[in-house]
Amino acid sequence: MTKIIQPFSRRLLCGAGLAMSLVALQGTARAEDQVVVASWGGSIQEVLTQVLFEPFTKETGIKVVADDTSSIGKATAMAKSGNIAWDVFMASDQDVAQAQSDGLLVPLDWTVIPKADLVEGAAMDDALAAYTYGTVMTYNTDQVKTPPRSWAEWWNTGTYSCRRTMRNVPIDNLEMGLMAAGTAPAKVYPVDTAAAYQELDKIKPQVVNFWDSGAQSIQLVAEGAACLGTAWNNRVVAAAKAGQPIGFVWDQALIHRDYYTVLKGAPNAAAAMKLIAYAMRPEVQAKIANAIALVPVNQKAFAQIDPEMKKSMPAESNLASTLPVDMGWWAPNMKSSYREYSSWLVR
Secondary structure (H helix, E strand, C coil): CCCCCCCCCCCCCCCCCHHHHHHHHHCCCCCCCEEEEECCCHHHHHHHHHHHHHHHHHHHCCEEEEECCCCHHHHHHHHHHCCCCCCEEEEEHHHHHHHHHCCCECCCCCCCCCCCCECCCCEECCEEEEEEEEEEEEEECCCCCCCCCCHHHHHCCCCCCCCEEEECCCCCHHHHHHHHCCCCHHHCCCCCHHHHHHHHHHHHHHEEEEECCHHHHHHHHHCCCCCEEEEEHHHHHHHHHCCCCEEEEEEEEEEEEEEEEEECCCCCHHHHHHHHHHHCCHHHHHHHHHHHCCECCEHHHHHHCCHHHHCCCCCHHHHCCCEECCHHHHHHHHHHHHHHHHHHHHC
């Protein structure tokens, strides 16, 4: 049986540019026959458009308007202004934690969205997991022939004297720092932030860039600006399929989920519930998995996944050496951790 981790556990961004986005989206007529979805852009959105948005519109007549600037900062700004431009907010696990804390979400309609075949822990009152993915070690396959298999090795500038790239947030980076120092994955939580920053101090001079987007995480490594990096497994799979010289390993990967949520005050909440229900269909979930290596949450989807694609997904044996990110620790420590991390970046 396929094993799936259950983290309640990727983006804490500011709301810059919100006004422009609101004007653009609100220029589209509001009606019961449309739903506005805030999603991630890039390869994920390309796949969602092909296997979710367009087929949903064809079947229901409900038009999907996709905004590829999903962030908790924008969702918060909308709530404060009372001007809600999104219906479905595709949120990272950390964004869900903040949105729940700030009261931004409405309960999902479980009379419309089916629960019966979901993996354990996928559904919360106001959020439903879309898929599971991992933050992994990446490497340039032209520059690195034997990739690191632990964060301690990834940190080793003697073995790997080239530059690195890491994400511009504390989540994952703190855990990586602790594992680089020799902390066993099972002992990472609660996070010893002082010890984590000691390790981050060591590798910081080797980091050519702290990336802000999934596309950037791939570009820096594939172009050789950094020989080692971190990225989301689905982004690496898409880049490798396109012929870019980038690979990854599963060892000590950080496991996350993204979620479907509906914002409080969403103009088309009923249509949003229908779209989320459609997204849970096993054939839809399987198509997403086969295209971009994101693990489904509908158990009936697994029989439809290409066995070769499973090697690129955080499922089955790939989970043995990974760490599910503990949002139980992150939720109450999120805001203080981001303040501390911002200070660390500039010192």
